[in-house]
Amino acid sequence: MKILVTAFDPFGGENINPSYEVLKNLKDNIENAEIIKIQVPTAFYLSVERAIEKIKEVKPDAVLSIGQAGGRYDISVERVAINIDDARIPDNIGQQPIDTPIDPKGAPAYFATIPIKEIVEEIRKENIPASISNTAGTYVCNHLMYGILNYVHKNSLNIKAGFIHIPYLPVQVLNKPNTPSMSLGDMVKAIEIAIKVIAKNN
Amino acid sequence: MKILVTAFDPFGGENINPSYEVLKNLKDNIENAEIIKIQVPTAFYLSVERAIEKIKEVKPDAVLSIGQAGGRYDISVERVAINIDDARIPDNIGQQPIDTPIDPKGAPAYFATIPIKEIVEEIRKENIPASISNTAGTYVCNHLMYGILNYVHKNSLNIKAGFIHIPYLPVQVLNKPNTPSMSLGDMVKAIEIAIKVIAKNN
Amino acid sequence: MKILVTAFDPFGGENINPSYEVLKNLKDNIENAEIIKIQVPTAFYLSVERAIEKIKEVKPDAVLSIGQAGGRYDISVERVAINIDDARIPDNIGQQPIDTPIDPKGAPAYFATIPIKEIVEEIRKENIPASISNTAGTYVCNHLMYGILNYVHKNSLNIKAGFIHIPYLPVQVLNKPNTPSMSLGDMVKAIEIAIKVIAKNN
Amino acid sequence: MKILVTAFDPFGGENINPSYEVLKNLKDNIENAEIIKIQVPTAFYLSVERAIEKIKEVKPDAVLSIGQAGGRYDISVERVAINIDDARIPDNIGQQPIDTPIDPKGAPAYFATIPIKEIVEEIRKENIPASISNTAGTYVCNHLMYGILNYVHKNSLNIKAGFIHIPYLPVQVLNKPNTPSMSLGDMVKAIEIAIKVIAKNN
Numbered sequence: 001m002k003i004l005v006t007a008f009d010p011f012g013g014e015n016i017n018p019s020y021e022v023l024k025n026l027k028d029n030i031e032n033a034e035i036i037k038i039q040v041p042t043a044f045y046l047s048v049e050r051a052i053e054k055i056k057e058v059k060p061d062a063v064l065s066i067g068q069a070g071g072r073y074d075i076s077v078e079r080v081a082i083n084i085d086d087a088r089i090p091d092n093i094g095q096q097p098i099d100t101p102i103d104p105k106g107a108p109a110y111f112a113t114i115p116i117k118e119i120v121e122e123i124r125k126e127n128i129p130a131s132i133s134n135t136a137g138t139y140v141c142n143h144l145m146y147g148i149l150n151y152v153h154k155n156s157l158n159i160k161a162g163f164i165h166i167p168y169l170p171v172q173v174l175n176k177p178n179t180p181s182m183s184l185g186d187m188v189k190a191i192e193i194a195i196k197v198i199a200k201n202n
Numbered sequence: 203m204k205i206l207v208t209a210f211d212p213f214g215g216e217n218i219n220p221s222y223e224v225l226k227n228l229k230d231n232i233e234n235a236e237i238i239k240i241q242v243p244t245a246f247y248l249s250v251e252r253a254i255e256k257i258k259e260v261k262p263d264a265v266l267s268i269g270q271a272g273g274r275y276d277i278s279v280e281r282v283a284i285n286i287d288d289a290r291i292p293d294n295i296g297q298q299p300i301d302t303p304i305d306p307k308g309a310p311a312y313f314a315t316i317p318i319k320e321i322v323e324e325i326r327k328e329n330i331p332a333s334i335s336n337t338a339g340t341y342v343c344n345h346l347m348y349g350i351l352n353y354v355h356k357n358s359l360n361i362k363a364g365f366i367h368i369p370y371l372p373v374q375v376l377n378k379p380n381t382p383s384m385s386l387g388d389m390v391k392a393i394e395i396a397i398k399v400i401a402k403n404n
Numbered sequence: 405m406k407i408l409v410t411a412f413d414p415f416g417g418e419n420i421n422p423s424y425e426v427l428k429n430l431k432d433n434i435e436n437a438e439i440i441k442i443q444v445p446t447a448f449y450l451s452v453e454r455a456i457e458k459i460k461e462v463k464p465d466a467v468l469s470i471g472q473a474g475g476r477y478d479i480s481v482e483r484v485a486i487n488i489d490d491a492r493i494p495d496n497i498g499q500q501p502i503d504t505p506i507d508p509k510g511a512p513a514y515f516a517t518i519p520i521k522e523i524v525e526e527i528r529k530e531n532i533p534a535s536i537s538n539t540a541g542t543y544v545c546n547h548l549m550y551g552i553l554n555y556v557h558k559n560s561l562n563i564k565a566g567f568i569h570i571p572y573l574p575v576q577v578l579n580k581p582n583t584p585s586m587s588l589g590d591m592v593k594a595i596e597i598a599i600k601v602i603a604k605n606n
Numbered sequence: 607m608k609i610l611v612t613a614f615d616p617f618g619g620e621n622i623n624p625s626y627e628v629l630k631n632l633k634d635n636i637e638n639a640e641i642i643k644i645q646v647p648t649a650f651y652l653s654v655e656r657a658i659e660k661i662k663e664v665k666p667d668a669v670l671s672i673g674q675a676g677g678r679y680d681i682s683v684e685r686v687a688i689n690i691d692d693a694r695i696p697d698n699i700g701q702q703p704i705d706t707p708i709d710p711k712g713a714p715a716y717f718a719t720i721p722i723k724e725i726v727e728e729i730r731k732e733n734i735p736a737s738i739s740n741t742a743g744t745y746v747c748n749h750l751m752y753g754i755l756n757y758v759h760k761n762s763l764n765i766k767a768g769f770i771h772i773p774y775l776p777v778q779v780l781n782k783p784n785t786p787s788m789s790l791g792d793m794v795k796a797i798e799i800a801i802k803v804i805a806k807n808n
Contacts, residue, residue, distance in 0.1 A: 071784075073380050082484050082513055082538070099521065109486055109513035117503065127373035129383065134486070135539035170388060171329035178275050178677075181331065183385035186372060273582075284686050284715055284740070301723065311688055311715035319705065336688070337741035380475075477784050531777035533787065574792060575733035582679050585735065587789035590776060 001202055003033045003195055004060035006051055008067055008140070011042035011092055018169045018187060019066035025188045026195075033199040036060060042092045042140050044085055048147030055151070055159070062114065062160040062198045063148055066191060067141035069165035070172070073180040074129035075190045077116045078136040078163040081146035082109045086138035102146050110149035114162035115201050119194045128190045129182075136163055160202065164194060203404055205235045205397055206262035208253050210269055210342070213244035213294055220371045220389060221268035227390045228397075235401040238262060244294045244342050246287055250349030257353070257361070264316065264362040264400045265350055268393060269343035271367035272374070275382040276331035277392045279318045280338040280365040283348035284311045288340035304348050312351035316364035317403050321396045330392045331384075338365055362404065366396060405606055407437045407599055408464035410455050412471055412544070415446035415496055422573045422591060423470035429592045430599075437603040440464060446496045446544050448489055452551030459555070459563070466518065466564040466602045467552055470595060471545035473569035474576070477584040478533035479594045481520045482540040482567040485550035486513045490542035506550050514553035518566035519605050523598045532594045533586075540567055564606065568598060607808055609639045609801055610666035612657055614673055614746070617648035617698055624775045624793060625672035631794045632801075639805040642666060648698045648746050650691055654753030661757070661765070668720065668766040668804045669754055672797060673747035675771035676778070679786040680735035681796045683722045684742040684769040687752035688715045692744035708752050716755035720768035721807050725800045734796045735788075742769055766808065770800060 005026060007019035023037050038054050040047040055063065069076060083106050085097035116132055123130035136142035145163035152159045166187050173179040209225035212218050225239050240256045242249040257265065271278060285308050287299035318334055325332035338344035347365035354361045368389050375381040409430060411423035427441050442458045444451040459467065473480060487510050489501035520536055527534035540546040549567035556563045570591050577583040611632060613625035629643050644660050646653040661669065675682060689712050691703035722738055729736035742748040751769035758765045772793050779785040 073375070073382060079488070079542075080486050080513070082486075082515075084483070084515070086536075107513075108511055108515065109484070111486075111488070111512065124376055127376065129372055129375050131379070132490075134542055138483075138538055170331055170384075173275075173331050174326055174329065177333070180275060180382040181384075182372075183388055185387065186385055281690070281744075282688050282715070284688075284717075286685070286717070288738075309714055310717065311686070313688075313690070313714065334692075336744055340685075340740055477779070477786060528780055531780065533776055533779050535783070574735055574788075577679075577735050578730055578733065581737070584679060584786040586776075586787075587792055589791065590789055 001033050001199060002036055002058055002060040003198060004036045004038065004054060004058060004063045006038050006040050006063065006065040008042045009039060009092065012089055014172060016169065016172065018068050018166050021169060021184055022066060022166065022187045022191050025184065026191060030192055030195045031199045033195060035195065040144065044091055044095050044097060044140055044143050046093065047140055047144045051144065051148055052151055060159060061202050064114065064194060064198060065144055065148065065163045067163065067165055070168050071179060072165060072167050074131055075123055076131055076133035076165045077119050078112060078133050078145060078165060079116055080109050080111050080134065081136055081142050081149055083107065083146060084138050085143055091140055102143055103150055106150045110146060110153065112162035113160045114198050116162065119197045122193050122197050123190045126189060126193060128186045130190060133165060136165065141165065160198060164191065203235050203401060204238055204260055204262040205400060206238045206240065206256060206260060206265045208240050208242050208265065208267040210244045211241055211294065214291055216374060218371065220270050220368050223371065223386055224268060224368065224389045224393050227386065228394060232394055232397045233401045235397060237397065242346065246293055246297050246299060246342055246345050248295065249342055249346045253346065253350055254353055262361060263404050266316065266396060266400060267346055267350065267365045269365065269367055272370050273381060274367060274369050276333055277325055278333055278335035278367045279321050280314060280335050280347060280367060281318055282311050282313050282336065283338055283344050283351055285309065285348060286340050287345055293342055304345055305352055308352045312348060312355065314364035315362045316400050318364065321399045324399050325392045325395050328391060328395060330388045332392060335367060338367065343367065362400060366393065405437050405603060406440055406462055406464040407602060408440045408442065408458060408462060408467045410442050410444050410467065410469040412446045413443055413496065416493055418576060420573065420576065422472050422570050425573065425588055426470060426570065426591045426595050429588065430595060434596055434599045435603045437599060439599065444548065448495055448499050448501060448544055448547050450497065451544055451548045455548065455552055456555055464563060465606050468518065468598060468602060469548055469552065469567045471567065471569055474572050475583060476569060476571050478535055478571065479527055480535055480537035480569045481523050482516060482537050482549060482569060483520055484513050484515050484538065485540055485546050485553055487511065487550060488542050489547055495544055506547055507554055510554045514550060514557065516566035517564045518602050520566065523601045526601050527594045527597050530593060530597060532590045534594060537569060540569065545569065564602060568595065607639050607805060608642055608664055608666040609804060610642045610644065610660060610664060610669045612644050612646050612669065612671040614648045615645055615698065618695055620778060624674050624772050627775065627790055628672060628772065628793045628797050631790065632798060636798055636801045637805045639801060641801065646750065650697055650701050650703060650746055650749050652699065653746055653750045657750065657754055658757055666765060667808050670720065670800060670804060671750055671754065671769045673769065673771055676774050677785060678771060678773050680737055680773065681729055682737055682739035682771045683725050684718060684739050684751060684771060685722055686715050686717050686740065687742055687748050687755055689713065689752060690744050691749055697746055708749055709756055712756045716752060716759065718768035719766045720804050722768065725803045728799050728803050729796045732795060732799060734792045736796060739771060742771065747771065766804060770797065
């Protein structure tokens with residue numbers, strides 16, 4: 001089977017995006033799954049277009065997207081994506097949609113179709129803090145999660161999809177007092193566990 | 203030269219103490235310094251007694267104490283120890299002093315004699331979050347820091363001494379939502395950097 | 405016009421619920437709106453039933469629900485309710501649904517139909533911290549918000565509905581270190597501002 | 607009896623200083639104590655000079671200093687002032703001492719001589735969050751607390767002295783997400799309770 005994993009480029013003044021640092025360090029094969037890796041731009045719509053192109057090309061069985069959630073303390077597996085863009089800062093190509101539906105004809109929300117509770121449980125078994133999150137925000141992360149689930153739904157594809165937010169890396173919080181971070185090693189391990197769970201359930 | 207490094211046993215309902223996990227993983231020789239390791243009990247006075255016994259035995263050039271500061275976000279190098287015990291919970295042998303001077307004839311406070319600013323700077327150069335802390339609390343950590351500095355001062359010994367607080371390990375925060383942690387690898391690295399700085403300055 | 409305001413009874417070991425303390429202190433008439441107040445139980449389904457009974461009885465033009473969000477720093481106006489119950493603790497009548505749709509035939513989510521951005525803006529103009537929240541959680545608060553919006557939608561009623569989460573009161577955090585709170589006066593003022601905005605837009 | 611209460615002018619980019627807002631709102635007589643109010647500049651040494659001038663002028667029985675501690679959650683009654691200036695930002699007249707003793711001949715630290723535990727207890731009885739703090743930092747607040755206690759000590763005066771840090775006001779955190787604040791009413795009430803305790807113990 002094939003699992004497509006997406007990560008983002010840096011945004012919001014950061015020099016790195018932990019999701020891409022994790023992506024680069026993922027094994028190419030995890031259990032019985034071939035891992036296809038793609039970095040997408042932190043840009044509304046464009047991120048989804050790039051992901052969909054890749055989905056068409058490689059026909060994965062599942063898509064796992066990873067993104068930075070600066071300020072969060074643990075690996076947070078997103079439960080739901082909502083049909084709204086509301087950007088506090090411009091994306092990497094200067095777009096800043098405010099209170100705009102992602103797809104005016106789309107469902108108000110899509111729930112992740114990967115086994116979120118089992119992913120959290122298995123990550124925690126390896127002593128890495130993890131939890132379910134009930135919001136992926138209203139920026140590009142939520143947009144990408146919504147966009148992929150909406151595409152899969154509208155085309156009745158047999159592809160599981162979901163999103164995992166990860167904290168800052170330690171290097172990113174050197175000048176951000178009282179801000180939590182997580183080591184790259186633990187983040188890579190957590191995402192590989194998530195992929196194992198997705199592969200096993202497919 | 204010799205550097206004595208002290209760590210504590212678990213307290214406050216925890217199964218592990220990150221300071222001891224770090225201690226076990228420290229190299230035995232760092233730069234030109236021989237590292238002598240000792241675990242002391244999380245107990246007022248007894249912790250200092252054990253440290254002093256060891257100081258008498260090995261005659262170190264410096265003493266670095268490490269302790270857990272649950273809830274802190276980074277490696278925090280303590281600036282000062284104050285002459286007071288004020289325990290929110292009993293120590294590991296049931297003592298709970300309230301507003302009691304550690305040494306009624308001691309100075310009101312002692313400043314660390316290790317180069318705290320340089321230690322913070324060097325740890326941060328390795329991309330590990332670190333800062334100066336202006337309070338080691340009023341529990342056993344402050345007591346030990348005060349006790350060692352007081353002993354060194356009263357006996358006019360040529361021994362540098364200081365204290366570094368470290369965050370929880372990830373495993374400790376699995377059931378503590380929104381609580382920061384740091385990987386063992388980064389904590390060991392940070393303490394070894396601190397030791398290098400102490401050795402270089404001696 | 406009439407605005408129905410709902411609040412909850414205490415839950416989760418608390419002796420009071422700030423939403424009810426606020427409710428009791430609201431004026432009976434705000435601008436041109438008559439305020440009808442109801443406390444509903446912190447219980448899945450039952451809370452919605454009680455609210456719907458009252459809606460049928462008083463035929464309000466809008467329904468504003470208030471609930472406690474312990475740990476939040478400001479007045480948070482909820483953007484969206486999602487079709488899921490997932491309870492970390494039992495509700496006040498012992499129910500603890502896990503990953504259960506609120507209405508298996510309902511929409512995956514409903515967006516608030518009150519003017520959330522304008523409410524936030526007007527509250528902030530009065531120097532009270534407020535923001536949009538993108539998750540009302542998966543406990544009784546989200547359930548009530550979803551239930552009312554679902555009822556309004558299914559019956560094509562001309563009723564605006566929304567939910568505002570408020571922080572703990574100071575008295576609730578006396579024994580919760582490093583937990584934010586807000587004064588009753590500011591919370592009452594904020595909710596009255598929200599009601600004014602709803603009344604003005606109706 | 608007379609109690610001198612000091613507060614600071616705004617610093618660090620803030621337009622107001624909650625300590626001064628509180629000062630302006632204090633009653634002129636609390637129990638049997640006449641309250642003398644003075645605003646001192648947020649400036650090393652100059653703040654102490656101004657306070658000492660006033661002490662000489664009014665000969666108070668006690669001095670209570672109030673200062674802003676942005677980011678703290680509750681009324682925090684300081685236990686100790688340490689003999690060091692270490693400024694992260696310049697003070698209001700451009701001075702930024704780094705690792706400099708306040709008084710090279712002074713004690714390493716002075717403990718507050720007001721009844722800090724009783725003050726905390728009485729404030730909490732009125733349902734306002736309060737706690738002991740073990741660090742007043744190394745900026746002007748600690749400097750003023752140290753400076754006054756040092757002056758009292760060196761001149762063997764019969765004057766009790768101490769320092770209370772207060773959180774931001776709500777208006778100050780409008781653009782600081784996830785930052786705690788406290789209402790002016792609760793802060794004034796807390797300081798008046800502290801003054802009552804000081805008056806009663808004198």
